[in-house]
Amino acid sequence: DLAKPPVNEPREPEQFLMQAPQGNPLLLSHTLQELLSKDSVQVELIPEKKGLFLKHVEYEVSSKRFKCSVYRRYNDFVVFHEMLLQKFPYRMVPALPPKRMLGADREFIESRRRALKRFINLVARHPPFSEDVLLKLFLSFSGSDVQNKLRELVQGVGDEFMTCRLATQAKDFLPADIQAQFAASRELIRNIYNSFYKLRDRAERIASRAIDNASDLLIFGKELSALGSDTTPLPSWAALNNSTWGTLKQALKGLSVEFALLADKAVQQ
Incomplete structure (x- = not known):
């Protein structure tokens, strides 16, 4: 007889049963401050080079709640996202930022880091x-x-409502005008999304102009500094004397410092 392939040991369903929330499960029982205090997770870039040409980006993910830091790649986030969708198919799982295969520039990598955070x-x-x-x-x-x-955690467990005690009572919590409420909610969400999309577009344009402005200020300051540091001696026919020219050069150097500070502030805006 052929040997039977090994199978995972069956796990008791009770192990995965979720605790039924108190009160009406359709109402959120947490304040915004309580939700924000659950955890604060930082995601920082760790560039890592593999081979001669291919570069992979790794992230250091630090959780205040669990008091630890781990290293994750984008594909780890993808699998985590897929498992959430599989286990919680009826909930709004946040979307992941897109993956760019080749030619990912610094701006894209930083934008994706913020999105992953x-x-x-x-x-x-x-x-x-x-x-x-x-x-x-x-x-x-x-x-x-x-x-x-x-x-492995999701394998053989089933989705959330296969193990939730409220699953058999779900219909009892639905209001009679659920379809009308859904229609109104969809319209509201659509309007909010469109407004935030336009706001984001304008904010990105403002940020882009601020970066260009900061670059111009920095170049302006460098030119002032170069002019103030010029050591070329004055010709004999020059109307200015060396003392006056030296004072002007010192003033130009001082202005260059001010422009450098303005450039830094423009970048931070």
Whole structure:
């Protein structure tokens, strides 16, 4: 007889049952401050070079709640996101930033880092997600096979409502005018999204102009500094004497410092 392939040991369903929330589960029982205090996660870039041509970007992910730092790559975030979607198919899992295969410039990498930070903080402060073992593993597991560990946690468990005690009572919590409420909510969300999209576009244009302005101020200051540092002696026919010219050069150097400060402030805006 052929040997039977090994199978995972069955796990008791009770192990994965979620605690039923108190009161109406349709109402959020947390204040904004309580949600923000759940965790604060930092995501910092760690450039890493592999081989002669290919470069991979690694991130240091630090959780204030779990008091630890781990290293993650973009693909680790992708698997974590996929497992959240698989386990919580009826919830609004935050979206991940896109992956660019080749030619990722510094601006794109920094933009994606900020987006990953927003993503992981939204997940870490989401009431159900924040208490799930997936998040704890992603933020605290320091091994090299985090992707396999994440998949193992979800394997054979089923989605959230297969193990939730409220699943059999779900219809009882739905209001009679649920379709009308959904329609109104969709319209409101669409309007909010369109407004924030326009605001983001304008903010990016303002930031771009600020960067250009800072660059011009810096160049202006450098030219003033170069002029103030010129050591070429005055010709005999010059109307200015050396003392007056020296005073002017000192003033130009002082102005160059002021322009450098203005450039720094423009970048920070």
